Amino acid sequence: MKLVQLVKKAQKGNMKAYLTLFQTFEEDLYRMAFLYVKNEQDALDIVQETAYRSFKSIKNLKEPEHVKTWLFKIVINCSFDLLRKRKKVLPLTQPIQMDWIGRIEEDLDLKIAVREIIDLLNEDEKTVIFLRFYEDLTFKEISEILDIPLGTAKTIFYRALEKLRKKVKGVGVE
Amino acid sequence: MNDQMKRIIHSIDIPKELHQRTILGVSKAKKEMDSSKRRIGKKTIAVIALLLISIGTYTILSFFMNDDFQNTHVSKHEGIQIPPIQLPEKTTVTADMLGLIIYHGKIYTETSTEIEPEKAKALIGEKLGITKPTIDEWSMGKEEAYEEEFASNIGEVNVYSVKGYDQNFRIMAYGEGNGHPYAQFFENLYGITITGGGDLFGQLHLAGNVTNAFYRTFHDWDYNIDQYYPISNLEIVNDFIDELNETKPFLRKENLDPIVDFRTDEQFRELTIELADGSKVKLILFKDGYIYYGNMLVYFKMNEKPFAKMWNQLNK
Numbered sequence: 058m059k060l061v062q063l064v065k066k067a068q069k070g071n072m073k074a075y076l077t078l079f080q081t082f083e084e085d086l087y088r089m090a091f092l093y094v095k096n097e098q099d100a101l102d103i104v105q106e107t108a109y110r111s112f113k114s115i116k117n118l119k120e121p122e123h124v125k126t127w128l129f130k131i132v133i134n135c136s137f138d139l140l141r142k143r144k145k146v147l148p149l150t151q152p153i154q155m156d157w158i159g160r161i162e163e164d165l166d167l168k169i170a171v172r173e174i175i176d177l178l179n180e181d182e183k184t185v186i187f188l189r190f191y192e193d194l195t196f197k198e199i200s201e202i203l204d205i206p207l208g209t210a211k212t213i214f215y216r217a218l219e220k221l222r223k224k225v226k227g228v229g230v231e
Numbered sequence: 232m233n234d235q236m237k238r239i240i241h242s243i244d245i246p247k248e249l250h251q252r253t254i255l256g257v258s259k260a261k262k263e264m265d266s267s268k269r270r271i272g273k274k275t276i277a278v279i280a281l282l283l284i285s286i287g288t289y290t291i292l293s294f295f296m297n298d299d300f301q302n303t304h305v306s307k308h309e310g311i312q313i314p315p316i317q318l319p320e321k322t323t324v325t326a327d328m329l330g331l332i333i334y335h336g337k338i339y340t341e342t343s344t345e346i347e348p349e350k351a352k353a354l355i356g357e358k359l360g361i362t363k364p365t366i367d368e369w370s371m372g373k374e375e376a377y378e379e380e381f382a383s384n385i386g387e388v389n390v391y392s393v394k395g396y397d398q399n400f401r402i403m404a405y406g407e408g409n410g411h412p413y414a415q416f417f418e419n420l421y422g423i424t425i426t427g428g429g430d431l432f433g434q435l436h437l438a439g440n441v442t443n444a445f446y447r448t449f450h451d452w453d454y455n456i457d458q459y460y461p462i463s464n465l466e467i468v469n470d471f472i473d474e475l476n477e478t479k480p481f482l483r484k485e486n487l488d489p490i491v492d493f494r495t496d497e498q499f500r501e502l503t504i505e506l507a508d509g510s511k512v513k514l515i516l517f518k519d520g521y522i523y524y525g526n527m528l529v530y531f532k533m534n535e536k537p538f539a540k541m542w543n544q545l546n547k
Contacts, residue, residue, distance in 0.1 A: 190237060204496075
């Protein structure tokens with residue numbers, strides 16, 4: 058079933074339709090959350106909260122075709138809410154727990170690159186990099202999600218890129 | 232770099248319980264939504280008015296205000312006449328649901344003033360009747376469905392007058408379902424004439440009764456997040472309430488409705504005013520001095536200076 062149809066069913070309170078819809082994006086939403094909070098349990102909490110908030114407010118979604126960007130907006134807000142609550146007790150320089158690296162453990166270059174992204178970039182930069190590279194969103198879509206001018210989205214993106222280029226040398230991200 | 236970055240981010244492992252957590256979140260929301268519906272015994276039907284706060288959905292507004300009304304019912308001297316609700320012929324995707332009760336030939340609709348059931352007990356006045364659940368999606372658009380006294384779309388509920396309030400303006404549904412008391416105000420906001428803010432805000436009995444005030448940002452309001460910020464300076468709130476009586480009403484029109492353009496955290500605040508009797512009046516304020524009350528078909532404009540004082544309190 059198409060996403061738009063699922064959205065319309067969900068807007069009428071159909072939980073099954075919404076679960077099907079949400080499942081399409083839940084892994085990406087989790088990865089986005091993880092970039093912010095750096096640990097599995099918090100990222101899971103954020104996805105759960107995103108599922109909760111989004112189902113409660115999906116009736117207000119005016120453009121069903123934009124459900125993906127709408128969900129990313131919510132997951133970003135949930136992530137920031139959690140960071141605010143904890144007053145960012147996880148400093149950006151904190152060592153990353155190694156258990157989540159999982160299957161890429163043997164790929165040292167890749168591991169370093171993920172760690173660089175998380176440790177090196179601030180929240181705005183992570184968001185823009187994730188949405189631009191991983192979700193293939195346009196700058197216009199990113200600016201709409203973050204409620205920032207188009208030019209600012211680009212500035213954040215290129216600043217993040219520059220940081221990565223300087224730091225992540227020799228790991229193939231050039 | 233694009234593919235490389237994708238590969239890097241994709242390398243973040245997905246926990247097995249991820250989907251289970253999704254189910255938990257959605258289930259919690261569903262439970263609350265169902266509970267909310269049960270609380271007022273409301274059937275899920277699409278009737279009459281849409282929540283005009285839902286921007287851009289003027290489908291139903293057009294049912295209320297035909298061209299003739301828009302051209303002739305606004306008089307500088309006589310005020311703005313809000314017509315009785317006219318019924319849509321059929322439901323639309325954009326139409327939201329609005330609880331309503333027919334009483335004395337008028338339609339009382341859900342309002343943005345809330346009250347906790349415990350506090351509502353003290354306001355229960357004369358019993359006026361019991362609603363009849365005769366309005367539903369099949370009777371929608373049929374005028375005869377709205378002619379019967381106490382016809383409603385909220386199930387069977389006792390209806391009372393509200394102590395201290397004019398029953399031509401406000402009535403209350405109160406009852407106990409499954410041991411859980413519930414209370415909800417319904418107000419007659421159609422078929423009336425508004426010459427100034429006092430015609431509405433005077434009915435709400437705000438002056439001299441404020442015990443607390445809070446505000447919420449657009450984002451939190453939009454996502455139904457209960458993040459309220461207290462307003463400590465109640466003197467300014469009381470001054471603002473006095474000024475509400477002096478506001479000028481304007482008819483909401485598709486191309487002339489500030490609510491369409493001002494849905495940002497910078498421009499939008501929800502103001503909650505808690506009164507001594509426990510009722511909580513919710514107003515929507517926009518930076519340029521516009522004030523909205525629930526689904527009313529008019530909005531109000533306050534002079535710049537008094538409004539600015541209040542607005543400053545909503546940005547702390």
